[in-house]
Amino acid sequence: MLRLTSPATVVTLAALTALGPLATDMYLPAMPAMAEALDTGPDQIQLTLSLYMAGFAVAQIFCGPISDRFGRKPVMVAGFSLFLLASVLCAVAPSIEWLLAGRFLQALGGAAGPVLGRAAVRDIYGPIEAGRVLSYMASTMALAPALAPVVGAGLLLFFGWQSIFVLLTFYAGIMLLVLALLMPEPLSPANRQSISPRAILRNYRMLLTQRAFIGYTLVNASGFASLFAFLSGSSFVLIEFMGMTPFEYGIGFTLIVAGFFSGTIFSGRYSHRLGRDRLLLLATLCCALAGCIMAGLALAGIYAPWAVIGPHILFLVGFGIVMPQSMSGALAPNPQCAGAASSLFGFLQMTIAALGGALVGQFHDGTSRTMAISIGLGGVFALVAYLGIVRPASRAAASQARS
Template sequence: MLRLTSPAMVGVLAALTALGPLATDMYLPAMPAMAEALNTGPDQVQLTLSLYMAGFALAQLFVGPVSDRFGRKPVMIVGFGLFLLASLLCAFAPSVEWLLAGRFLQALGGAAGPVLGRAAVRDIHGPVEAARVLSYMASTMAMAPALAPVVGAGLLLFFGWASVFLLLSLYAAIMLLILVLLMPEPLPPEHRQSVAPPVILANYRMLLTQRSFIGYTLINASGFAGLFAFLSGSSFVLIEYMGLSPFQYGIGFTLIVAGFFSGTLFSGRYSHRLGRDRLLLLATLMCALAGTIMAGLAIAGVHAPWAVIGPHILFLVGFGIVMPQSMAGALAPNPQCAGSASSLFGFLQMTIAALGGALVGQFHDGTSRTMAIAIGLAGVLSLLAFIGLVRSSAPVKGTPADYRQG
């Protein structure tokens, strides 16, 4: 068994949490080919992404509270088992309806990884150290979305789109073995809670009255909505409209994820020195600036790959800082129900993102304009959430005391 505080355990938690980005990013280059193979339109294929996020959001409301009662490990085992079976269903789907069903089941199982990975970090490392550990976890996780589109493009080229889901099945099987054989249970027995509906609802009601929880959650959800708008529309904008090959798209996506990787490293390095809220002020300003630039270029009629990829690199640098700091801020004051807090955090994050992605698909006009405007609005909303809900509730500080706010 691994030691809970070992670097290897951080790597395992990062790998478990990476299931989310792998399940969304790896098949992005294949979306146009899937539409053609399944004899359907881009809107139906984009729906597989939005439906996944909606199912992911719904499942998160349950996996966290259940894990607060039975522990993180058994719930993750069940979740990864379901994800494995659902990935096989997607791989052999004869129609888009079967693919949609498989993606929804994938979401129900896959939610266990990110939700319980975050909760386990809070269980093991406490409120102060959790932000730094989450930052370095995010740096490790950044390898998943960086490599996933390139791997997906290669699989598409040589083996067809179904091979993407077969590889996801293999990943889930490996994670299941690690969970069963190597991972100890991170939740102490004395922290277990009831799964009675009144207790779960009371926890959610308590969280929704915390100004800091709502503020940090909306900062993250707005930034994630900008990322998801890109995930939902970028393959059609960059491949179909701007003429990039799937491989070129994968390279561009890797550059964008490099921005996210840089942001997470910066977040981990300066967590204690600058404090959570100063980092979030810097990051939300970057997201708002990058989104505004992308939207302005699109509205001005500049429809070129650099006008999308360049600003989105800056957006992802900001979001790389936002993600771990906002997660830690939302979970910090709630050790007694970290699973429920992580669930509600993820539910709001995914619901807002799924709605944004659905709107991008619905109003896609064949150019980059709809996607760019959505990303611009997301960046501005992230900044407004920080100013209106987090910064207004307490002065910005530059010390580790920031981590005890809320």
């Protein structure tokens, strides 16, 4: 059995949390081939991403509060079991309708990993240290989206798109064994909460009245919506419109994830020195600048892979800082209901991202314009949410602490 505060536990939690990126990023290079094989259009294949995010959002509302009552470990075991079965359904799906059903069920099970991984870090490390640990955990987790598209492209080339979901099935099986045999329960009995609907709604109502919680969540959700706009549209833009091969797309995606990895490393290293809110100012400025550059190039009619990949690398540097610091900020004041806070945080994040991805699919015009404009707007909204909500709330809290 692992010790709760050991580095191996952090790596294990990162591997559990990585299920979400793996389930989205690994099959991105295969989306055009899947559309052809299942005799459907790009909008229906892109719907597999939006539906996954919608299911992810719905599941998070329930799995966090349930884990506040029964513990993180049993809920994660149940979630990964459902994800495993749903991955099998995706692998054998004979039509787009079956694939959509499998993706939705994948989301319902897969939500347990990220939601409860975040909550477990808050359980173990407390409000201050959680930001640094989440940053390093995100650095470890960044390996998943960095390798996933390359692995997906290789599987597509040699074994077909179904093999991607077979690999996800094996990954879920391995994680189930690790959970059952090695992972201790991080939630102490003293912090167990009631599972009654009244208690759950009371926690959610309390969270929605916290200006800081709303601000940190909107900063994260705006940046994540831009990331999801890229996930939803990039394979069609870069492969179909700009002529990249699936393998070249995988390499480009790896470079983009390297930007995210750099941001998480910077976040972990300077978390104590600069502080959460100063880091978020720097990061949201970076996201807004990068998004506006990409949108400007697209509106100017500059259609080249570098005009998409280059700005998005910079965007992911900023989001690599935003993600752990905004998570930590949202969860910090709520140790008594960390699962519910993580659930609501993830629900809002995924709901906004799913809407953004659906709009990209609906208004895709065959060029990079719709995707680039969506990414630019997300970066700007993240900056506005920080300046308009997070910074005033932080200053008010600091002033109250001094008085």
